[in-house]
Amino acid sequence: MKRYRVSKATANTLLEQISDKIIASTNRNHAVSPLEQLLLNLRFFAAGNFYITIGDYGGLHKSTAGKIIRNVAYALARLRERYIHLPTTEAAKQSTAIQFSTTTRFPRV
Numbered sequence: 001m002k003r004y005r006v007s008k009a010t011a012n013t014l015l016e017q018i019s020d021k022i023i024a025s026t027n028r029n030h031a032v033s034p035l036e037q038l039l040l041n042l043r044f045f046a047a048g049n050f051y052i053t054i055g056d057y058g059g060l061h062k063s064t065a066g067k068i069i070r071n072v073a074y075a076l077a078r079l080r081e082r083y084i085h086l087p088t089t090e091a092a093k094q095s096t097a098i099q100f101s102t103t104t105r106f107p108r109v
Contacts, residue, residue: 003043003046004039004042004043004046005042005045005046006042011038011039011042014038014076014079015034015035015038017079018034018038018072018075018076018078018079019034019035021071021075021078022034022037022038022068022071022072022075032058032060032064032068036058037068037071037072038072039058040054040057040058040060040065040068040069040072041068041069041072041073041076043057043058044065044069050062051063051065051066051069052065054069097109
């Protein structure tokens with residue numbers, strides 16, 4: 001949780017849903033496994049570091065880390081319709097705005 005900001009169960013669920021989209025087409029040159037790619041990406045999102053720092057964390061060159069982050073981010077973005085639901089009615093929008101304002105103290109959202 002501290003390093004990746006998601007639970008192990010959540011990471012496994014995400015891995016199941018995107019592994020076929022991020023798996024290397026070949027095993028030449030010690031291809032990075034889908035699990036390692038996902039964890040590298042989650043670490044990047046959680047820490048907000050530079051590619052070079054994330055690459056060092058994963059033992060990869062910064063250009064490789066950048067490609068992995070891009071590919072995994074696109075794969076995760078394709079899941080958006082499954083997880084992101086915005087209110088559609090005016091009453092639901094108003095209720096969401098009030099709830100958001102109450103919990104975050106961020107007015108007029």
